[in-house]
Amino acid sequence: xxxxxxxxxxxxxxxxxxxxxxxxxxxxxxxxxxxxxxxxxxxxxxxxxxxxxxxxxxxxxxxxxxxxxxxxxxxxxxxxxxxxxxxxxxxxxxxxxxxxxxxxxxxxxxxxxxxxxxxxxxxxxxxxxxxxxxxxxxxxxxxxxxxxxxxxxxxxxxxxxxxxxxxxxxxxxxxxxxxxxxxxxxxxxxxxxxxxxxxxxxxxxxxxxxxxxxxxxxxxxxxxxxxxxxxxxxxxxxxxxxxxxxxxxxxxxxxxxxxxxxxxxxxxxxxxxxxxxxxxxxxxxxxxxxxxxxxxxxxxxxxxxxxxxxxxxxxxxxxxxxxxxxxxxxxxxxxxxxxxxxxxxxxxxxxxxxxxxxxx
Amino acid sequence: xxxxxxxxxxxxxxxxxxxxxxxxxxxxxxxxxxxxxxxxxxxxxxxxxxxxxxxxxxxxxxxxxxxxxxxxxxxxxxxxxxxxxxxxxxxxxxxxxxxxxxxxxxxxxxxxxxxxxxxxxxxxxxxxxxxxxxxxxxxxxxxxxxxxxxxxxxxxxxxxxxxxxxxxxxxxxxxxxxxxxxxxxxxxxxxxxxxxxxxxxxxxxxxxxxxxxxxxxxxxxxxxxxxxxxxxxxxxxxxxxxxxxxxxxxxxxxxxxxxxxxxxxxxxxxxxxxxxxxxxxxxxxxxxxxxxxxxxxxxxxxxxxxxxxxxxxxxxxxxxxxxxxxxxxxxxxxxxxxxxxxxxxxxxxxxxxxxxxxxx
Numbered sequence: 001x002x003x004x005x006x007x008x009x010x011x012x013x014x015x016x017x018x019x020x021x022x023x024x025x026x027x028x029x030x031x032x033x034x035x036x037x038x039x040x041x042x043x044x045x046x047x048x049x050x051x052x053x054x055x056x057x058x059x060x061x062x063x064x065x066x067x068x069x070x071x072x073x074x075x076x077x078x079x080x081x082x083x084x085x086x087x088x089x090x091x092x093x094x095x096x097x098x099x100x101x102x103x104x105x106x107x108x109x110x111x112x113x114x115x116x117x118x119x120x121x122x123x124x125x126x127x128x129x130x131x132x133x134x135x136x137x138x139x140x141x142x143x144x145x146x147x148x149x150x151x152x153x154x155x156x157x158x159x160x161x162x163x164x165x166x167x168x169x170x171x172x173x174x175x176x177x178x179x180x181x182x183x184x185x186x187x188x189x190x191x192x193x194x195x196x197x198x199x200x201x202x203x204x205x206x207x208x209x210x211x212x213x214x215x216x217x218x219x220x221x222x223x224x225x226x227x228x229x230x231x232x233x234x235x236x237x238x239x240x241x242x243x244x245x246x247x248x249x250x251x252x253x254x255x256x257x258x259x260x261x262x263x264x265x266x267x268x269x270x271x272x273x274x275x276x277x278x279x280x281x282x283x284x285x286x287x288x289x290x291x292x293x294x295x296x297x298x299x300x301x302x303x304x305x306x307x308x309x310x311x312x313x314x315x316x317x318x319x320x321x322x323x324x325x326x327x328x329x330x331x332x333x334x335x336x337x338x339x340x341x342x343x344x345x346x347x348x349x350x351x352x353x354x355x356x357x358x359x360x
Numbered sequence: 361x362x363x364x365x366x367x368x369x370x371x372x373x374x375x376x377x378x379x380x381x382x383x384x385x386x387x388x389x390x391x392x393x394x395x396x397x398x399x400x401x402x403x404x405x406x407x408x409x410x411x412x413x414x415x416x417x418x419x420x421x422x423x424x425x426x427x428x429x430x431x432x433x434x435x436x437x438x439x440x441x442x443x444x445x446x447x448x449x450x451x452x453x454x455x456x457x458x459x460x461x462x463x464x465x466x467x468x469x470x471x472x473x474x475x476x477x478x479x480x481x482x483x484x485x486x487x488x489x490x491x492x493x494x495x496x497x498x499x500x501x502x503x504x505x506x507x508x509x510x511x512x513x514x515x516x517x518x519x520x521x522x523x524x525x526x527x528x529x530x531x532x533x534x535x536x537x538x539x540x541x542x543x544x545x546x547x548x549x550x551x552x553x554x555x556x557x558x559x560x561x562x563x564x565x566x567x568x569x570x571x572x573x574x575x576x577x578x579x580x581x582x583x584x585x586x587x588x589x590x591x592x593x594x595x596x597x598x599x600x601x602x603x604x605x606x607x608x609x610x611x612x613x614x615x616x617x618x619x620x621x622x623x624x625x626x627x628x629x630x631x632x633x634x635x636x637x638x639x640x641x642x643x644x645x646x647x648x649x650x651x652x653x654x655x656x657x658x659x660x661x662x663x664x665x666x667x668x669x670x671x672x673x674x675x676x677x678x679x680x681x682x683x684x685x686x687x688x689x690x691x692x693x694x695x696x697x698x699x700x701x702x703x704x705x706x707x708x709x710x711x712x713x714x715x716x717x718x719x720x
Contacts, residue, residue, distance in 0.1 A: 049684045052693065054663035123573040132682050143571050172570045182568035190557050190579040192615065195632030196608050197553040200545060202635055203607075208542035210532045211503050212639050213483040218578040219550040224636040227629035231622055234629075238619045245616055247563075248556050252609050255552065259598045262591055269587035269594075272555030275562055276584040279572050303414035322492050324409045333412065 010035035010166055011159070012065025015087070017041070017079055019050035021126055022095050023070025024134035027055035029167040032136045036061070050131040063087070066159055069094035073232040077105035084113040091159040092117045097183060098236040099147045099176035114149075118156040119176060121145040121183070122169055127224040137168065144169035145183075147176040184240035191222055191230060192245065198223035291320050292344035296335045297357040298324075308335060308356065315350035317343045370395035370526055371519070372425025375447070377401070377439055379410035381486055382455050383430025384494035387415035389527040392496045396421070410491040423447070426519055429454035433592040437465035444473040451519040452477045457543060458596040459507045459536035474509075478516040479536060481505040481543070482529055487584040497528065504529035505543075507536040544600035551582055551590060552605065558583035651680055652704035656695045657717040658684075668695060668716065675710035677703045 016027040019041040027050060031037045037056030041047035051058050067083040067090045069076060076096045083092045094102065099119045106114060124142040126133055144164035148157060164171050174182065198220040201209065234241060251268060258264025298304050305324070312319060321338035339347055344360055351358040376387040379401040387410060391397045397416030401407035411418050427443040427450045429436060436456045443452045454462065459479045466474060484502040486493055504524035508517060524531050534542065558580040561569065594601060611628060618624025658664050665684070672679060681698035699707055704720055711718040 045684070048660065048693070049665065051662050052658060052660065052665035052684070053669075054666035057662060123571050125573070125575070132684065142573065145571055174567075178565075178568070179571075182564070182571050185560060185564050186569060186572045186576050189560055190576045192628075193553050193557040194575075194579050195629055195635075196611050197550050198633070198635030199611055199628065199631035200549055200604055200607055200635070201638045202631065204542070204545050205538075206638060207534075208538070209546060209638055209640055211483050211505055211539070211542050212546045213485070213502065215485070215554075215582040216546050216550045217639060218581050219554050220632075220636050220639065221578050222575040223632035225633075227626055227633055230629050231626045234619070234625050235622055242616060242619060244560055245612060247560055249609065249612050249616070251556050251559055252605060252612070256602060256605055256609070259594070259602060262595055265594050266587055266591045268552075268559065269555055269590050271559035271562065272580075272583035273558070273585075273587055275555075275558030275560070276580050278561045278566060278569055279577060279580065280569055298412060300408065300412065302411050302417060305409065305412035306414035309413075324405070324412070324492065333408070 010066070010162065012036070013038060013061040013063065014056075014066045014068060015040060015061055015064045015083075015090075016056065016068045016070060017083065018070035019043075019046040019055070019131050020070060021129050021131070021133045022122065022124075022138075023068065024050040024053065024055050024131040025124075025136065025138035026068055026070060026095065026122075026163075026167060028053065028134055028136035029139060030163075031056055033166045035166070038064070046131050050134070053131060053134065055131070055134070064090040066090060066163065067092045068163070069096075071096075072229055073098055073102075073236045077102040077109075080117055081106060081109065081111050084111060084116060088113065090116065091153075091156045093120045093156075093160045093163065095120060095122055097121060097187065097233045099145075099179045101236050103147075103149055103176050115151050115153040116156055118149075118152050118160045119147045120160050120164065121147070121179065122164070122167065123187070124169075125225070127222055129226045129229070139164075140168035142169050143172045145179050146171060146173045147179045148173065149176060180237050181240045184237050184244055188234055188237055188241050189244045189248070191225070192234070192241070193248070194220050194223040290341045291338045292341035292360060294337045294339060294344055294348050294351070295359050296337060296351055298333045298335050300333050305333075305335065308351075311351060311354045311356065312337065312347065315347050317347040317350070370426070370522065372396070373398060373421040373423065374416075374523075375400060375421055375424045375427045375443075375450075376416065376430060377427060377443065378430035379403075379406040379415070379491050380430060381489050381491070381493045382482065382484075382498075383428065384410040384413065384415050384491040385484075385496065385498035386428055386430060386455065386482075386523075386527060388413065388494055388496035389499060390523075391416055393526045395526070398424070406491050410494070413491060413494065415491070415494070424450040426450060426523065427452045428523065429456075431456075432589055433458055433462075433596045437462040437469075440477055441466060441469065441471050444471060444476060448473065450476065451513075451516045453480045453516075453520045453523065455480060455482055457481060457547065457593045459505075459539045461596050463507075463509055463536050475511045475513040476516055478509075478512050478520045479507045480520050480524065481507070481539065482524070482527065483547070484529075485585075487582055489586045489589070499524075500528035502529050503532045505539050506531060506533045507539045508533060509536060540597050541600045544597050544604055548594055548597055548601050549604045549608070551585070552594070552601070553608070554580055554583040650701040651698045652701035652720065654697045654699060654704055654708050654711070655719050656697060656711055658693045658695050660693050665693075665695065668711075671711060671714045671716065672697065672707065675707050677707040677710070 013036045015038045017040045038061045039056045064087045076094045122144045323336040325334040348358045373396045375398045377400045398421045399416045424447045436454045482504045683696040685694045708718045
């Protein structure tokens with residue numbers, strides 16, 4: 001049933017409940033795609049701000065084809081149950097960060113119409129919060145987890161997939177329990193580690209922080225996120241999270257006990273490097289995408305490589321990797337420039353035009 | 361003795377020993393400023409690549425006004441001692457990440473000419489390494505620590521300050537021991553935390569990593585850095601680092617023991633948020649720079665705020681902060697747009713031109 005996002009408006013009215021960062025961004029993306037989007041929020045300021053941003057209308061819809069519940073984790077089960085009752089023909093999804101607890105709560109309460117509920121989770125956020133931080137492209141190219149349960153209907157699957165695609169996201173489907181284990185590792189653990197790093201910035205002379213560089217800023221960026229929201233997320237997913245944190249403490253103890261031995265430090269550092277190489281997405285893609293090497297003869301003279309870089313930059317082709325092979329027998333070096341294979345010929349031609357001896 | 365970077369070439373020949381990322385970047389910045397830069401590296405490939413990049417010449421200088429030692433921490437003391445002996449008229453600095461141990465080693469060895477040595481440390485790097493990752497603007501706007509010792513000469517201070525300014529960096533002067541405590545907190549601790557986070561990516565199903573978002577990438581970016589180099593840094597600075605890591609372990613234990621209690625989670629998260637607010641630099645500056653508020657009347661209608669954002673964007677003035685004040689008594693809201701004060705009038709005028717009622 002796949003359909004290109006902008007090809008047709010979303011089938012029927014959509015009600016977005018919760019006009020924070022994620023809810024308002026979902027509403028903006030759906031509105032951009034031509035959907036009939038209605039907004040609701042317990043906080044009238046948020047709802048009106050979202051409407052003023054063009055995310056949709058505060059008018060109550062006649063009926064709803066889809067209800068998107070974008071409220072904090074503590075309220076998801078309750079709001080989903082209400083939505084299933086209020087809109088008997090609607091598919092209901094939520095976009096919260098933890099998927100098993102609300103499903104269990106709904107099932108335990110014997111909720112009617114559970115086949116119309118399908119939890120999902122767009123892997124996008126910001127250290128900023130609220131509707132004014134929202135954007136209609138927040139989800140573009142991001143993963144959007146869809147977590148089917150045993151009783152879910154085909155229509156629910158179809159409509160929530162359509163939602164994620166309309167927002168420009170990439171679908172990732174897995175059971176709710178697996179999702180929670182996965183986000184504990186890729187989202188909740190990094191959040192805690194970022195927080196623990198930022199927390200250590202207290203207690204030192206503040207002028208020491210004048211030495212802060214980009215590394216510290218990157219590691220601590222998400223530590224600035226809304227604590228009230230994250231308290232709910234970490235609490236809801238504490239079981240898989242605690243297991244990972246125990247592993248971190250073991251690594252930390254290993255490092256503390258062995259820091260006098262360089263080998264111990266190097267072992268821990270090595271596990272970190274190999275860990276980063278497991279991450280897919282932009283960097284991973286670049287590392288694993290089909291690359292081709294363009295070989296360029298570079299006169300072994302001062303500045304020649306700088307000139308090659310400038311000419312390569314002007315060609316508009318992005319350098320993925322670079323090696324310099326100095327053939328010690330000859331007065332010329334060979335630069336091996338790795339680029340995405342589909343751009344290789346273009347680069348070779350551009351460099352040849354500029355007088356370089358370049359070949360594939 | 362301050363002088364604008366490009367106003368005159370650096371006084372006399374500079375020898376850069378070590379053509380890795382930092383050494384080659386220093387050489388490129390000095391060359392750009394018109395200095396006479398000479399290069400040396402134990403690895404001839406690195407030296408020749410740096411020369412081909414236009415960082416300087418491999419020819420040995422007649423004399424040197426400044427020697428910049430850019431070798432791994434383990435070799436700093438030895439290479440600095442050799443440089444002081446080989447270039448009796450030169451000021452010698454190093455750019456390594458840890459400052460007290462090499463100074464102690466040089467003093468303990470009764471090194472001649474210690475008054476001509478002044479350690480320094482540019483707070484810039486990359487998860488990439490080697491000369492091909494170098495850039496002549498690596499240090500622009502970054503802090504460059506200068507760590508005077510009791511016996512240092514005025515000329516040494518003047519020349520190393522000149523080096524940092526020529527590279528476009530901001531000078532931060534503090535004693536070597538204080539520097540090491542400071543970087544343990546702002547650089548070495550984040551490195552370890554990033555590594556511990558990335559190390560936990562092992563052991564889960566790899567398809568779980570499809571849910572990885574920007575947060576994980578930011579937290580783990582520096583974990584991809586050269587382990588051989590970082591082993592030396594962490595080992596050299598292990599004393600202050602261990603203290604901080606013990607504090608992290610205490611916080612971690614607090615979280616593990618108390619994760620069943622929401623208050624404990626919120627306390628830890630709160631310390632993280634307030635910690636991030638201690639960080640100066642780009643974000644900190646924006647937060648603390650003199651801001652002015654432009655008030656704009658916004659018709660309380662769908663899309664109006666979106667239109668205001670577009671018009672603001674076209675004005676080229678950056679929004680630092682935003683509040684929407686819905687005056688419930690009137691059919692108009694007021695957007696309070698915080699911008700750098702020197703741009704406020706410009707924004708108000710631009711919005712007025714576009715038909716908005718805007719005022720300061």
